[in-house]
Amino acid sequence: MKKLSKESVTWSEVGEEDAGQRIDNYLIRRLKGVPKSHVYRILRSGEVRVNSGRIGPDYRVAAGDKVRLPPVRVAQRAPAAAPLARKLDVDILYEDDALLVINKPSGMAVHGGSGISLGAIELLRQSRPHAPFLELVHRLDRDTSGVLMLAKKRAALVALHAQLRDGEVRKYYDVLVHGRWRDEMRNVRLALQKHVLKSGERRVSVADGGVASHTVFRLKRKLAEFSLLEAELKTGRTHQIRVHLSHIGFPIAGDDKYGDFALNKELVKRGLKRMFLHAARTIVRHPLSGVSLTFEAPLPDELSSFVERIAALAQSHAETI
Numbered sequence: 001m002k003k004l005s006k007e008s009v010t011w012s013e014v015g016e017e018d019a020g021q022r023i024d025n026y027l028i029r030r031l032k033g034v035p036k037s038h039v040y041r042i043l044r045s046g047e048v049r050v051n052s053g054r055i056g057p058d059y060r061v062a063a064g065d066k067v068r069l070p071p072v073r074v075a076q077r078a079p080a081a082a083p084l085a086r087k088l089d090v091d092i093l094y095e096d097d098a099l100l101v102i103n104k105p106s107g108m109a110v111h112g113g114s115g116i117s118l119g120a121i122e123l124l125r126q127s128r129p130h131a132p133f134l135e136l137v138h139r140l141d142r143d144t145s146g147v148l149m150l151a152k153k154r155a156a157l158v159a160l161h162a163q164l165r166d167g168e169v170r171k172y173y174d175v176l177v178h179g180r181w182r183d184e185m186r187n188v189r190l191a192l193q194k195h196v197l198k199s200g201e202r203r204v205s206v207a208d209g210g211v212a213s214h215t216v217f218r219l220k221r222k223l224a225e226f227s228l229l230e231a232e233l234k235t236g237r238t239h240q241i242r243v244h245l246s247h248i249g250f251p252i253a254g255d256d257k258y259g260d261f262a263l264n265k266e267l268v269k270r271g272l273k274r275m276f277l278h279a280a281r282t283i284v285r286h287p288l289s290g291v292s293l294t295f296e297a298p299l300p301d302e303l304s305s306f307v308e309r310i311a312a313l314a315q316s317h318a319e320t321i
Contacts, residue, residue, distance in 0.1 A: 010069045014066075023061055024039060050065050098287055102148050131152065137160045141242075141277070145300055147171075147279045160284070171281075176229075177245055192211055192237045193210035194238060204240075204243050213240050217230070223311055224313070226253065241277065242257065252276060280299065
């Protein structure tokens with residue numbers, strides 16, 4: 001159980017790196033360990049002041065602003081988090097003064113919330129306590145592994161978000177699906193819509209009135225009843241690859257939300273204990289210099305070994321026919 005410590009009123013001066021942030025995001029970064037729900041509560045109550053005046057939740061801080069931070073109960077760092085933070089440092093693919101790129105492991109959320117106390121961003125901040133700025137550029141599903149970009153400067157974050165918004169960032173995923181894929185390349189354009197189940201679980205489905213979504217799939221390898229594909233995101237909607245493939249009849253192996261649940265149980269027995277979706281390659285312009293960069297994360301051992309096992313079984317079956 002996390003221990004709690006009582007904090008007193010403090011004043012924080014906004015630096016150039018934090019200028020332009022919404023006040024809620026600024027507070028979340030400053031009040032590490034405080035639940036987001038509590039941050040929004042002290043904002044609504046007026047306990048947070050900027051330059052001695054009340055502000056609304058949409059206020060954007062400016063360099064030189066003096067922010068009053070009220071007394072809060074802050075969760076102290078859990079000792080067990082340190083080894084995870086060190087593991088993330090081992091999986092760094094690229095780093096300079098503006099950008100940090102890691103190979104995120106499957107099973108780790110990119111940020112805390114919804115019952116998850118620590119995600120990749122919190123662990124990285126814990127491992128770099130003196131870093132003035134560190135923010136996620138984009139997200140990956142918890143069970144998806146691979147290339148994840150983080151910005152170390154606000155200017156870099158703004159520039160990378162602009163590239164994402166303008167469709168300039170190229171993202172490629174390796175994905176294993178159940179079914180015999182025939183086309184060398186297939187464009188899938190299906191509009192997607194978010195909705196929430198009665199249980200509170202977030203889902204995405206294909207819907208005529210949804211948001212335009214486009215994925216390009218390329219066949220990499222045929223493996224008997226499976227197919228190894230490369231998926232290129234042309235848009236970056238929530239669960240886009242998973243929903244597109246499920247809708248056209250090629251569920252992702254191990255996908256516990258949109259996949260074939262009976263098949264997934266069988267795949268666990270055969271050694272696949274996670275979703276087979278991996279962010280393998282990302283091409284982006286450096287946010288400050290403009291130089292083109294390519295980040296690549298090798299297929300994790302548990303996925304590459306599973307591919308080779310089913311390939312060997314397929315070969316053995318072919319030889320007996």
